[in-house]
Amino acid sequence: MTANATFTLTILSSQHGIDLGNFQLNGAQLGLPEGVPIAVRQQCLVGGKQQGSRLLTLMVGDKEIRVVPTRGMAILDVQRDQVRFGWDSPVTEVVHPSFINQESAGGLGWLDGFNEMLVRCGYQWAGHPGEDRGEFLTLHGRIQNTPADEVILEVDLTPPYQVRLRGRVDEKRFKFTNFALHTCLSAAPDSPYLEVEDTLYNLASYDNTYQAIYHNNFGTPILQPGARLHITGKQIAPFNEYAGTGLETWMTMPAPTQDFDEMVFNIEALADEEGTAYALLENADQTQGIEVAYAVDTLPVLTLWKNVDTREQGYVVGIEPGTSYAYNRRHQWDLGLVPTIPAKTSKVFKVRFGLFTSSQEVTASRDNIVRVQGNQTLCVKTEPTVQL
Amino acid sequence: MTANATFTLTILSSQHGIDLGNFQLNGAQLGLPEGVPIAVRQQCLVGGKQQGSRLLTLMVGDKEIRVVPTRGMAILDVQRDQVRFGWDSPVTEVVHPSFINQESAGGLGWLDGFNEMLVRCGYQWAGHPGEDRGEFLTLHGRIQNTPADEVILEVDLTPPYQVRLRGRVDEKRFKFTNFALHTCLSAAPDSPYLEVEDTLYNLASYDNTYQAIYHNNFGTPILQPGARLHITGKQIAPFNEYAGTGLETWMTMPAPTQDFDEMVFNIEALADEEGTAYALLENADQTQGIEVAYAVDTLPVLTLWKNVDTREQGYVVGIEPGTSYAYNRRHQWDLGLVPTIPAKTSKVFKVRFGLFTSSQEVTASRDNIVRVQGNQTLCVKTEPTVQL
Amino acid sequence: MTANATFTLTILSSQHGIDLGNFQLNGAQLGLPEGVPIAVRQQCLVGGKQQGSRLLTLMVGDKEIRVVPTRGMAILDVQRDQVRFGWDSPVTEVVHPSFINQESAGGLGWLDGFNEMLVRCGYQWAGHPGEDRGEFLTLHGRIQNTPADEVILEVDLTPPYQVRLRGRVDEKRFKFTNFALHTCLSAAPDSPYLEVEDTLYNLASYDNTYQAIYHNNFGTPILQPGARLHITGKQIAPFNEYAGTGLETWMTMPAPTQDFDEMVFNIEALADEEGTAYALLENADQTQGIEVAYAVDTLPVLTLWKNVDTREQGYVVGIEPGTSYAYNRRHQWDLGLVPTIPAKTSKVFKVRFGLFTSSQEVTASRDNIVRVQGNQTLCVKTEPTVQL
Incomplete structure (x- = not known):
C-alpha cells in the first residue's frame, strides 16, 4: 500500500484487447479505506441507436458523474x-x-x-457546417462521434482520494489528420469541482490547423426564469442579427419560450492572473450554479448559446470555451481563430466545472468573477462579429 | 390466470436495459393451454452486414411472421x-x-x-431523393434504418389468443424532428389476417410536416404471369411517361420481363363506409392472394409499384398506401400530400394484410372490392400526376 | 483420414448462423501430424473504431498471415x-x-x-472519388468496407499441407449491383508464396461494368533508401504532372522524404507465356523482397504508388495490379479500362505474393523478371496518361 498509493484499472484498451463491459466496483474493491464514498460502474447500453454504447458512472462523494467512452469521453x-x-x-x-x-x-x-453536458467539438475543425477551402466541414467536427480506444481509471488511495478517468480518442484520416486526444476527468469526494484536462497530440510530421469548442450545456434546475449568467470578458458581440436583438438581456434567462430558438453571443475571454477565465450560470435565488472555468491560452473565446426555447425543443444554455466561435471555419481565418498545432507537438485544454449547490458556493464564484473583471469594462459590440 | 389473461414479455427496452437476444418460447412457456399453436423465437443474426440484426419469428397458428426490430419493426x-x-x-x-x-x-x-415485405417509409419525409426547400432528402426517409428502442410481446391467454408485438422506434434530430413511432402487429391463430396499427407521436412543441408510405412488397408465388390486381379507387394515373405506356395493363402481371424495370401508378383511394380501402393481388388461378386494406383517413393514396423485371433483379409488386406518392417531397406540396402533425399530437396508420391461401378467401376479397367500388368509375388519367 | 484429407472449419456463416468469435486451434486440433507448423487464431477486436472487427491469424510454417474478414477479407x-x-x-x-x-x-x-497490406478496391468501381455519368463515386469502391458473410478454413492434412481461407463478400444494391466476391487465400508451410484467387460473380441478369485494383502496400523493412522496383512492363507513364518530375527515378526508393507526398505511375503489364506479370520490390542489399505476380487477363495494368513521405505520414509503396488505373472512372472509359462482366458470369483475379527473405529468393525473382522482359523495351511516356 505504501509502495502503490493509486489503484489503476484498465477499462478499455484496443491495444491490449481489454474491454470490461458491464461491471461495478465499490470502495472496498477499489482498495479504499472504509467509508470513502467512491465507486464505479459501467453499463453496456442496449436498444435503439444506443446499442453498443458504454455508460460509465463515477460516484465520487456527493457527485455522480456519467461518462460516455463511446462518444469521445463525453460527460452525459x-x-x-x-x-x-x-x-x-x-x-x-x-x-x-x-x-x-x-x-x-x-x-x-x-x-x-x-x-x-460536455460535448467536445473538434479537433480538425469545429463550428457550423459548410464549405471551407474546398473541403466540406460537418457540424462541430468528428471527435464526439469517435469511440475511445483506451479508458483507464485511477483512484488515489490516500486523501484527498482523487479519482481520475483517462481516455484516448484517435482522430485520424490517412494523409489528412493524425491526432490523438488524451482526456482526463478528475474529481475528489470533498470537492465541488470536476476538472477536465485534455491534451491534443499532433502525431504527424506536418503542422496542422485545429479547432476546439467545449460545448457545455445546462438546463433545469439551474436554468430557470431569472437565472443569470456572469462572466469575465473583454468584449461581447452577437453571433448574428437575431442575437443582436437580445443583446441587452443576454445575462438573464427567461422561462421556456416558444419560438425563441437560439441566440448566440461571442465573448472575448478575460483571464485572471493565472490565465483562467470564468462563467457562472446561477439559478434565480442564487442557491445553485454551474461555474465553467477555462484556461485562455488555448481557449481564448467563449460562446454563449442561449437556447431557451420550449422544454420539448431543448431548454438549455451552452457555456462554451473554444479556440473559435461557432461559425463555419471559413469565417474564422480572418478572426485569427484557426490556430496551428505544429508537427509532433501537443496542446492542452483545461476546463473546470464548479458544481455549486449552496448559496455560499454560488456567491463565492460570483464574487470571484467580479474581482477578476475588476474595473475592466465588458465592451458590448452591437454588430455581429461576422456578417453572415 | 383469471386476473391476468395476457402474457407480456419485454424483449428489448433501452430504458430498462433489457435485451433478450437469442431465445425461444413455446406455447406452454407462454402459459397457453395445450394445443394452442403459438410460439416465439428470436435470433441474433451474424455475418456480413446483418451482424447485430435481430430476427423475431412469431408462429401464430398457420402463420409464421418474421419481424426485424433492428430495421424499424419491418416485416421480413x-x-x-x-x-x-x-x-x-x-x-x-x-x-x-x-x-x-x-x-x-x-x-x-x-x-x-x-x-x-413491409417496409415503412417516413416519417419526416418519404419518396424519392432530392432537394426540397433547401434540404436534401434521402430515399424514403429514415425510419426503416432505425432500430427499435422497445419491443414487447403480448399474448392473450384466452380465445382468440390474439398475439400482439409492440415496438417503439424514435426518429429524432435536435431542433428538427421529435417523433416516436409506436408500432403494433397483431394476429390470431385462426385468422388469415395480420394487422398493423402504427401511431406516430409528434413529441415536439411545434407542428411538423410528415409523410408515410407503407411499402408492402410481394413476389412469387402470388406474383406470377396472369396474376391480377384489384383495387378500390377513384382515380389512377401514371407516375411518369414510362408508366403511361403500361396504363392499359396495369392490373395484369407478366412473367419476369427483361428490361421492364418498373412502372409506378398513382391511385386515389376509395374507401368503404368504415373508411377502409382495398387492394388485392391474386395469383393466376385465383387460389392465393394478398389483400392490403388500409384506413384512408391518414393513408389517402396508394402507389402501385410494378417491378416485374427478372427474378434476379427483384420480381415484385408493391402495394403501398401512403400519405403521399413516391415523388420527392418537393412535388407533393401542390398535390396536398404533405400533411401536418400538430405539436404533441399523434396520427394512427392502419394496414391489414389478408394472407389468402384458398380460392374462397380470394373470391371473398375480390367480391368485397367489387362491392365497395360499386358503380363508382375508376377514372383513368393518361397524363402523369407530375411532369418530371 | 484417408477418406477426408482436408480439415474444414466454418468460421463465419450468415446463412447458417455461425460465428466462432474468439478461438484458436493448433496443429493437433486441426488433425495435422505432429510437427506440422500450422495453427489458426481469431480475435474479436475491441476499443475505438475497431470494436467488432475480427482478426484472423494463420500461422503456416514460417509465415504469420493476419486477415480481416470484417474488412472484405483484407490481409492486414x-x-x-x-x-x-x-x-x-x-x-x-x-x-x-x-x-x-x-x-x-x-x-x-x-x-x-x-x-x-492487401486492400481490395472495387468492384462496382475503383479509383479516385468524383462524378461519373451522373453518379458520385467514392474513393476505391465499397468492397473493403464490407464485412464477409462467410469465412471457411481448409487445411490439407497431407503434404504440402496447403492452407486455404475462403471468404464471401457481397456487394449489392437493389437495382444497381448484384455482385458476390469469393476470395481464396492459400499458403503452405514450406513455400514463400501467398496466393490470392478471387472470383467475382455478377449474379444479376444484366451485364454490368466493374473495376478492381489490388492495392498492395509495403513499407519497412523492405522499403528503405536504395530499395528498388523491378517490373515486367510494356509502358510506363506518369499519373500526373507531378509524377512526371520523378519519372527518371521511378525504380529507386529514397529515405522518408518530407513533402514528397506521392508519385503514381501507370504501367501496361507485360506477361510471360502463362499470362503472368511481375513486380518486385527489393531492399537495398537485395536480401529481402516482395514480389507481386498477377494474371494479366483480368488485371492488365499496374499502378505504382510511391508514397515515400515521412514515416508518420505513411512511408509506403503500392504495387497495384488492376483492371484500371487510379483515376476516377470517368477518365477510364476512353482508356478501355472499364470492363464489363456479363450477366450471370464471373471473373477471376489472381495475385501471388512472393515473401522473400533471402538473397537467393530475391535474385531468382529479379532474374525471372529480366527473363520475362527479355528484349522488350519498357516504353517510357513522359506525358501523363490523362490530362487532369
Missing part, C-alpha cells in the same frame, strides 16, 4: 446532492457513433446524438 | 400454410442500419437493405 | 521469419466498416481505415 451529466447538471435534449438515447452520419442533412447529422 | 416475410408472402430481393442479408449510408449514391443508400 | 500484414510485409499507416486501428462513411470529405472517407 453530473448529479451533485439532488442537483442535476446537464439538460434534457429531445434526443434521449446515448447514440452510438455507428448510427450517426455527420454528412446527413447538409452536415447536421451530429445533431442526432446531441444530448450531453 | 410471412408464411401461411405453404405460401410465402414477401419477395426475393437481390439483397439477401437483413442489413443492420449501421452499414447503411442513406446519403450514398445520391441518396439511394436505402436500397442497400431493401428486401422486406 | 504477413510476417515471414523476422520480416514484416505490410506498412505503418497513421491509422493504427482495424477500423470496423460501421465507423466508415465513404461519402465524407468529398468521397475520401475510405482513408479513415486504410492500413492493410
Whole structure:
C-alpha cells in the first residue's frame, strides 16, 4: 500500500484487447479505506441507436458523474446532492457513433446524438457546417462521434482520494489528420469541482490547423426564469442579427419560450492572473450554479448559446470555451481563430466545472468573477462579429 | 390466470436495459393451454452486414411472421400454410442500419437493405431523393434504418389468443424532428389476417410536416404471369411517361420481363363506409392472394409499384398506401400530400394484410372490392400526376 | 483420414448462423501430424473504431498471415521469419466498416481505415472519388468496407499441407449491383508464396461494368533508401504532372522524404507465356523482397504508388495490379479500362505474393523478371496518361 498509493484499472484498451463491459466496483474493491464514498460502474447500453454504447458512472462523494467512452469521453451529466447538471435534449438515447452520419442533412447529422453536458467539438475543425477551402466541414467536427480506444481509471488511495478517468480518442484520416486526444476527468469526494484536462497530440510530421469548442450545456434546475449568467470578458458581440436583438438581456434567462430558438453571443475571454477565465450560470435565488472555468491560452473565446426555447425543443444554455466561435471555419481565418498545432507537438485544454449547490458556493464564484473583471469594462459590440 | 389473461414479455427496452437476444418460447412457456399453436423465437443474426440484426419469428397458428426490430419493426416475410408472402430481393442479408449510408449514391443508400415485405417509409419525409426547400432528402426517409428502442410481446391467454408485438422506434434530430413511432402487429391463430396499427407521436412543441408510405412488397408465388390486381379507387394515373405506356395493363402481371424495370401508378383511394380501402393481388388461378386494406383517413393514396423485371433483379409488386406518392417531397406540396402533425399530437396508420391461401378467401376479397367500388368509375388519367 | 484429407472449419456463416468469435486451434486440433507448423487464431477486436472487427491469424510454417474478414477479407500484414510485409499507416486501428462513411470529405472517407497490406478496391468501381455519368463515386469502391458473410478454413492434412481461407463478400444494391466476391487465400508451410484467387460473380441478369485494383502496400523493412522496383512492363507513364518530375527515378526508393507526398505511375503489364506479370520490390542489399505476380487477363495494368513521405505520414509503396488505373472512372472509359462482366458470369483475379527473405529468393525473382522482359523495351511516356 505504501509502495502503490493509486489503484489503476484498465477499462478499455484496443491495444491490449481489454474491454470490461458491464461491471461495478465499490470502495472496498477499489482498495479504499472504509467509508470513502467512491465507486464505479459501467453499463453496456442496449436498444435503439444506443446499442453498443458504454455508460460509465463515477460516484465520487456527493457527485455522480456519467461518462460516455463511446462518444469521445463525453460527460452525459453530473448529479451533485439532488442537483442535476446537464439538460434534457429531445434526443434521449446515448447514440452510438455507428448510427450517426455527420454528412446527413447538409452536415447536421451530429445533431442526432446531441444530448450531453460536455460535448467536445473538434479537433480538425469545429463550428457550423459548410464549405471551407474546398473541403466540406460537418457540424462541430468528428471527435464526439469517435469511440475511445483506451479508458483507464485511477483512484488515489490516500486523501484527498482523487479519482481520475483517462481516455484516448484517435482522430485520424490517412494523409489528412493524425491526432490523438488524451482526456482526463478528475474529481475528489470533498470537492465541488470536476476538472477536465485534455491534451491534443499532433502525431504527424506536418503542422496542422485545429479547432476546439467545449460545448457545455445546462438546463433545469439551474436554468430557470431569472437565472443569470456572469462572466469575465473583454468584449461581447452577437453571433448574428437575431442575437443582436437580445443583446441587452443576454445575462438573464427567461422561462421556456416558444419560438425563441437560439441566440448566440461571442465573448472575448478575460483571464485572471493565472490565465483562467470564468462563467457562472446561477439559478434565480442564487442557491445553485454551474461555474465553467477555462484556461485562455488555448481557449481564448467563449460562446454563449442561449437556447431557451420550449422544454420539448431543448431548454438549455451552452457555456462554451473554444479556440473559435461557432461559425463555419471559413469565417474564422480572418478572426485569427484557426490556430496551428505544429508537427509532433501537443496542446492542452483545461476546463473546470464548479458544481455549486449552496448559496455560499454560488456567491463565492460570483464574487470571484467580479474581482477578476475588476474595473475592466465588458465592451458590448452591437454588430455581429461576422456578417453572415 | 383469471386476473391476468395476457402474457407480456419485454424483449428489448433501452430504458430498462433489457435485451433478450437469442431465445425461444413455446406455447406452454407462454402459459397457453395445450394445443394452442403459438410460439416465439428470436435470433441474433451474424455475418456480413446483418451482424447485430435481430430476427423475431412469431408462429401464430398457420402463420409464421418474421419481424426485424433492428430495421424499424419491418416485416421480413410471412408464411401461411405453404405460401410465402414477401419477395426475393437481390439483397439477401437483413442489413443492420449501421452499414447503411442513406446519403450514398445520391441518396439511394436505402436500397442497400431493401428486401422486406413491409417496409415503412417516413416519417419526416418519404419518396424519392432530392432537394426540397433547401434540404436534401434521402430515399424514403429514415425510419426503416432505425432500430427499435422497445419491443414487447403480448399474448392473450384466452380465445382468440390474439398475439400482439409492440415496438417503439424514435426518429429524432435536435431542433428538427421529435417523433416516436409506436408500432403494433397483431394476429390470431385462426385468422388469415395480420394487422398493423402504427401511431406516430409528434413529441415536439411545434407542428411538423410528415409523410408515410407503407411499402408492402410481394413476389412469387402470388406474383406470377396472369396474376391480377384489384383495387378500390377513384382515380389512377401514371407516375411518369414510362408508366403511361403500361396504363392499359396495369392490373395484369407478366412473367419476369427483361428490361421492364418498373412502372409506378398513382391511385386515389376509395374507401368503404368504415373508411377502409382495398387492394388485392391474386395469383393466376385465383387460389392465393394478398389483400392490403388500409384506413384512408391518414393513408389517402396508394402507389402501385410494378417491378416485374427478372427474378434476379427483384420480381415484385408493391402495394403501398401512403400519405403521399413516391415523388420527392418537393412535388407533393401542390398535390396536398404533405400533411401536418400538430405539436404533441399523434396520427394512427392502419394496414391489414389478408394472407389468402384458398380460392374462397380470394373470391371473398375480390367480391368485397367489387362491392365497395360499386358503380363508382375508376377514372383513368393518361397524363402523369407530375411532369418530371 | 484417408477418406477426408482436408480439415474444414466454418468460421463465419450468415446463412447458417455461425460465428466462432474468439478461438484458436493448433496443429493437433486441426488433425495435422505432429510437427506440422500450422495453427489458426481469431480475435474479436475491441476499443475505438475497431470494436467488432475480427482478426484472423494463420500461422503456416514460417509465415504469420493476419486477415480481416470484417474488412472484405483484407490481409492486414504477413510476417515471414523476422520480416514484416505490410506498412505503418497513421491509422493504427482495424477500423470496423460501421465507423466508415465513404461519402465524407468529398468521397475520401475510405482513408479513415486504410492500413492493410492487401486492400481490395472495387468492384462496382475503383479509383479516385468524383462524378461519373451522373453518379458520385467514392474513393476505391465499397468492397473493403464490407464485412464477409462467410469465412471457411481448409487445411490439407497431407503434404504440402496447403492452407486455404475462403471468404464471401457481397456487394449489392437493389437495382444497381448484384455482385458476390469469393476470395481464396492459400499458403503452405514450406513455400514463400501467398496466393490470392478471387472470383467475382455478377449474379444479376444484366451485364454490368466493374473495376478492381489490388492495392498492395509495403513499407519497412523492405522499403528503405536504395530499395528498388523491378517490373515486367510494356509502358510506363506518369499519373500526373507531378509524377512526371520523378519519372527518371521511378525504380529507386529514397529515405522518408518530407513533402514528397506521392508519385503514381501507370504501367501496361507485360506477361510471360502463362499470362503472368511481375513486380518486385527489393531492399537495398537485395536480401529481402516482395514480389507481386498477377494474371494479366483480368488485371492488365499496374499502378505504382510511391508514397515515400515521412514515416508518420505513411512511408509506403503500392504495387497495384488492376483492371484500371487510379483515376476516377470517368477518365477510364476512353482508356478501355472499364470492363464489363456479363450477366450471370464471373471473373477471376489472381495475385501471388512472393515473401522473400533471402538473397537467393530475391535474385531468382529479379532474374525471372529480366527473363520475362527479355528484349522488350519498357516504353517510357513522359506525358501523363490523362490530362487532369
